[in-house]
Amino acid sequence: MRVDLRLLLILLVVACLALLPVAALLAEEPYWMRFWSRIMILGLAAAGLNLILGFGGLVSFGHAMYVAIGAYTVGALRHHGVEGGLPDILVALGASAGVGLLIGAICLRTSGIFFIMITLAFAQMTYFFFVSLEQYGGDDGMRIASGTQLGPLHLDDTLTLYYSAFLLLCGVIFLTWRLVNARFGMVIRGARSNEQRMAALGIPVFRYRLTAYVISAMICALAGVLLANLTLYISPAYTHWTRSGELLIMVILGGLGTLFGPVIGAIVLLQLEDLLAHITQHWQLFLGPILILVVLFARGGLLGLLAPRQVSQRPAEEIDG
Amino acid sequence: MAEPLLSTRNLAKSFGGLTATDDLSLDVLPREVHAVIGPNGAGKTTLISQLSGELQPDAGSIFFDGQDITALPAWRRPHLGLTRSFQITSIFRDMSALQNVALAVQAHAGHSFRFWRPAAQDPELLEPAREALRQVGLQHRADVAAAALAHGEQRQLEIAMALATRPKLLLLDEPMAGMGPEESAKMVELLQKLKGTLAFLLVEHDMDAVFAVADRITVLVYGRAIATGRPEEIRGNENVRQAYLGEESLAV
Ligand SMILES: Nc1ncnc2c1ncn2[C@@H]1O[C@H](COP(=O)(O)OP(=O)(O)OP(=O)(O)O)[C@@H](O)[C@H]1O
Ligand SMILES: [Mg+2]
Numbered sequence: 001m002r003v004d005l006r007l008l009l010i011l012l013v014v015a016c017l018a019l020l021p022v023a024a025l026l027a028e029e030p031y032w033m034r035f036w037s038r039i040m041i042l043g044l045a046a047a048g049l050n051l052i053l054g055f056g057g058l059v060s061f062g063h064a065m066y067v068a069i070g071a072y073t074v075g076a077l078r079h080h081g082v083e084g085g086l087p088d089i090l091v092a093l094g095a096s097a098g099v100g101l102l103i104g105a106i107c108l109r110t111s112g113i114f115f116i117m118i119t120l121a122f123a124q125m126t127y128f129f130f131v132s133l134e135q136y137g138g139d140d141g142m143r144i145a146s147g148t149q150l151g152p153l154h155l156d157d158t159l160t161l162y163y164s165a166f167l168l169l170c171g172v173i174f175l176t177w178r179l180v181n182a183r184f185g186m187v188i189r190g191a192r193s194n195e196q197r198m199a200a201l202g203i204p205v206f207r208y209r210l211t212a213y214v215i216s217a218m219i220c221a222l223a224g225v226l227l228a229n230l231t232l233y234i235s236p237a238y239t240h241w242t243r244s245g246e247l248l249i250m251v252i253l254g255g256l257g258t259l260f261g262p263v264i265g266a267i268v269l270l271q272l273e274d275l276l277a278h279i280t281q282h283w284q285l286f287l288g289p290i291l292i293l294v295v296l297f298a299r300g301g302l303l304g305l306l307a308p309r310q311v312s313q314r315p316a317e318e319i320d321g
Numbered sequence: 322m323a324e325p326l327l328s329t330r331n332l333a334k335s336f337g338g339l340t341a342t343d344d345l346s347l348d349v350l351p352r353e354v355h356a357v358i359g360p361n362g363a364g365k366t367t368l369i370s371q372l373s374g375e376l377q378p379d380a381g382s383i384f385f386d387g388q389d390i391t392a393l394p395a396w397r398r399p400h401l402g403l404t405r406s407f408q409i410t411s412i413f414r415d416m417s418a419l420q421n422v423a424l425a426v427q428a429h430a431g432h433s434f435r436f437w438r439p440a441a442q443d444p445e446l447l448e449p450a451r452e453a454l455r456q457v458g459l460q461h462r463a464d465v466a467a468a469a470l471a472h473g474e475q476r477q478l479e480i481a482m483a484l485a486t487r488p489k490l491l492l493l494d495e496p497m498a499g500m501g502p503e504e505s506a507k508m509v510e511l512l513q514k515l516k517g518t519l520a521f522l523l524v525e526h527d528m529d530a531v532f533a534v535a536d537r538i539t540v541l542v543y544g545r546a547i548a549t550g551r552p553e554e555i556r557g558n559e560n561v562r563q564a565y566l567g568e569e570s571l572a573v
Contacts, residue, residue: 178437179436182437182438183433183438189415193413193415194414196411197411197413200373200399200405201404202404203427
């Protein structure tokens with residue numbers, strides 16, 4: 001039997017993530033849990049983005065916007081005295097779906113570089129929209145009085161948040177796996193591969209892409225709800241273009257269109273940032289070249305490096321990375 | 322004469338100053354093999370692209386199965402039974418041959434808002450897909466990535482995908498382009514086998530193939546139909562001789 005390095009790595013990562021809180025408690029380093037919660041939350045957003053970027057081939061440069069929508073939902077509801085958790089989640093999902101439907105319907109009329117620019121433009125508009133919301137702190141952002149509370153679960157509790165992020169991430173990856181291999185996913189992937197042929201076969205790709213876009217927006221909004229619980233703070237910076245860029249980098253770094261790529265990407269990017277920030281103030285100077293190297297030499301991302309040879313010969317139903 | 326399955330009326334299309342389709346009226350009867358021949362740049366592909374809805378004609382109309390489809394979006398036309406293939410192979414290179422065809426089957430198996438069951442294990446898709454691969458002689462290559470197929474095999478896959486949509490009229494744009502003699506012969510054999518079960522609009526430079534399978538031939542020059550008729554008529558047509566067919570190819 002040939003050992004699949006990717007599978008090994010993934011199992012290892014999942015096991016470590018599942019057990020990390022134990023280590024953190026033993027070592028009395030609760031900060032670890034917060035740091036890794038952040039990684040998983042951003043990994044979750046990246047997984048959402050991956051659905052349309054990796055599987056759909058659409059480079060959205062504005063997905064941080066949906067993370068911000070999720071976070072602002074928590075902030076706004078609390079600000080207006082709405083307690084309890086279900087509203088947080090339902091409103092975040094509803095708002096991101098509505099905004100995603102509207103913006104997606106406009107952006108998906110374009111393609112290529114225009115799609116990148118228009119998604120970026122919408123994210124920037126959202127940025128200035130949040131800046132203009134004086135009641136939510138405008139430019140400075142706003143503290144959130146309390147987190148999301150689902151029955152006995154308080155998501156702003158460090159351990160609860162950690163495992164919520166972990167389970168949600170696993171759930172979304174599982175869902176993505178079903179989705180991309182079902183008929184829906186075949187259409188999304190076919191449209192990435194050859195949009196012209198899809199139409200010639202009789203498949204209207206727009207409606208499927210729009211659906212994928214909305215699903216990916218909703219996943220990002222869930223990540224936003226968790227992020228608000230982590231920081232208990234909202235700020236227009238959440239929708240800044242650099243945040244969208246970070247999500248893109250995570251997906252590309254981990255491996256476009258692989259199930260676990262976004263998580264691997266999130267881990268590597270945030271660890272790298274952390275590491276380089278300790279060594280030098282100018283860490284961004286070093287991060288750039290590293291990313292360029294990955295793109296040049298590992299076109300399938302880091303997971304692609306570990307993939308068995310002749311990936312192109314493998315039928316795509318075996319997507320498991 | 323039977324009611325035509327497809328007809329164009331005074332179709333016109335130009336690119337800038339260049340006329341690619343010029344006042345073209347043409348009928349394809351049910352189950353007819355109607356070949357369209359003409360020199361390079363005559364507007365054959367442009368015609369197919371208008372019939373399939375990828376290009377919008379500047380003027381004129383297209384009727385299919387008794388319906389005016391001139392303005393119908395491209396993706397709807399295969400659902401009426403009008404499917405095209407491409408001169409320049411247009412496949413899903415990162416998928417297996419079987420998946421390529423399964424996607425074509427899926428296009429005609431209801432909507433694709435199905436989020437749970439793996440398509441790769443769906444007999445409703447795979448069985449017809451295998452059948453289409455068998456028709457073109459590609460069944461033994463089902464699990465090979467489309468990008469890894471030989472050129473001739475990709476051409477066969479191209480046809481299998483179009484066939485899998487179960488068309489009433491198949492628009493074939495140079496199906497033999499780039500095929501070796503053996504593959505070409507197989508393709509002619511396939512066309513002869515399918516002949517009578519559906520209609521074809523066949524664009525092809527291989528005159529032996531055209532004269533072997535066509536019921537009628539239309540000759541296109543500068544976007545204009547200079548002659549339409551049975552193969553013997555076309556062979557004997559003086560205009561066609563001068564405009565297009567070399568003396569040798571008529572000596573068949
Ligand atoms: N999108 C386009 N824009 C501009 N000109 C075009 C376009 N498509 C085709 N043409 C021109 O229209 C004319 C007809 O082209 P078309 O591809 O239909 O010819 P064809 O008969 O299919 O030729 P071939 O036998 O080489 O495939 C050519 O002169 C071509 O250069
Ligand atoms: Mg052509």
